[in-house]
Amino acid sequence: MKPTIVLVHGAFAESASWDGVIDRLLSRNYRVLAAANPLRGVMNDAQAASDLVRTVDNPVLLVGHSYGGTVISNVDRGAGDIRGLVYVCGFAPDEGESCAELSSRVSGGTLGETLTIVRLADGGSDLYILPERYHQQFAADVSPEMAARMAVMQRPVTEAGLNDPAGSDPLWKDIPSWFIYGELDRNIPAGAHAFMAERARARNAVEVGGAAHALSVSRPEEVAQMILEAAMACELVSA
Numbered sequence: 001m002k003p004t005i006v007l008v009h010g011a012f013a014e015s016a017s018w019d020g021v022i023d024r025l026l027s028r029n030y031r032v033l034a035a036a037n038p039l040r041g042v043m044n045d046a047q048a049a050s051d052l053v054r055t056v057d058n059p060v061l062l063v064g065h066s067y068g069g070t071v072i073s074n075v076d077r078g079a080g081d082i083r084g085l086v087y088v089c090g091f092a093p094d095e096g097e098s099c100a101e102l103s104s105r106v107s108g109g110t111l112g113e114t115l116t117i118v119r120l121a122d123g124g125s126d127l128y129i130l131p132e133r134y135h136q137q138f139a140a141d142v143s144p145e146m147a148a149r150m151a152v153m154q155r156p157v158t159e160a161g162l163n164d165p166a167g168s169d170p171l172w173k174d175i176p177s178w179f180i181y182g183e184l185d186r187n188i189p190a191g192a193h194a195f196m197a198e199r200a201r202a203r204n205a206v207e208v209g210g211a212a213h214a215l216s217v218s219r220p221e222e223v224a225q226m227i228l229e230a231a232m233a234c235e236l237v238s239a
Contacts (some may be wrong), residue, residue: 003059003083003234004031005227010090011039011157012065012138013131013214015151017065020220021227031058031230037068038158042164046074053079061231062171064090066187066214067099067157073170077124080122083234085177089185089215092177092196093166100162106191110137118156126156137186139214150214172200176233179204181228182211182219204229 007018015034025032035052038045049071053060054193059081061190064072069090075082083150085092091099103109114133119127135144142150177200181193190207197205206226208219216223 001058001235002030003061003231004033004056005061005063006053006056006072006230007032007034008050008062008064009034009037009069010064010068011127012134012154013065014153014155015129016153016218017150017214019217021216021224024220024224025227028228032198037071037192039067039155039161041137041158041161042070042166045071045161046076046167050076050079053082056080057233059083059237061086061227061234063088066090066213067161070099073091073172074167075171077169077171082171082175083237084230084239085172085175086131086230087177087179087181087193087196088223088226089181089188089213092170092172092179092200094170094199096165098163098165102192102196103188105195106189108189108191109187111187117159117220125159127159127162128154128156138212139217140184140212141182141210141218142187142212145200146217150217176230177202178226178230180206180208180215180223182213182215183207183209184211185213185215187213205235223232 062072063086094159135147179197
């Protein structure tokens with residue numbers, strides 16, 4: 001049985017960042033759900049993703065970009081028949097690890113210096129990438145026009161969310177995983193991705209030469225192919 005593919009976007013992006021990938025998955029007759037990730041905090045967002053997974057009757061393949069990788073790692077195991085995980089420039093944290101901590105383990109990340117803060121009435125803070133820094137920081141391998149549009153449409157993540165510790169039972173510890181990431185990712189350095197993929201004993205891990213962080217936008221074909229590889233593996237499990 002074909003799995004339902006649940007796509008979870010990360011910080012500073014939104015569901016339209018999957019457009020090119022979705023077209024390719026739909027053309028192969030997969031059911032696809034693009035989750036509206038609240039970006040309010042790891043466990044809150046994982047609960048929202050878990051609630052969506054609970055609506056799916058058939059097997060599920062979870063796909064997370066960037067912070068969305070932390071979200072899919074913390075989805076409730078009992079939410080559905082979760083067969084695989086795909087990390088697209090995504091975090092795969094172990095218990096207690098945060099996105100901020102993992103991205104700083106390897107040199108080369110420059111996200112912090114590009115952020116602006118919006119103070120919230122509840123005392124928290126939202127983070128945005130400065131529009132004039134967005135192209136170089138987040139999507140260096142898309143056109144300036146596309147990057148400018150993405151900068152306008154970006155959705156903020158809470159400052160606390162990037163520092164939230166991950167839960168105690170990450171799914172990647174015993175559910176098969178696949179990783180694809182950019183060589184020139186400035187949000188999460190390639191070395192951090194390689195470390196997380198090795199630790200998770202990934203079925204496949206691909207570094208895309210010359211690619212930046214917004215991989216689903218700039219390289220939808222490569223991302224879709226990795227997702228399809230994982231989806232076909234999920235089908236074999238249920239055969």
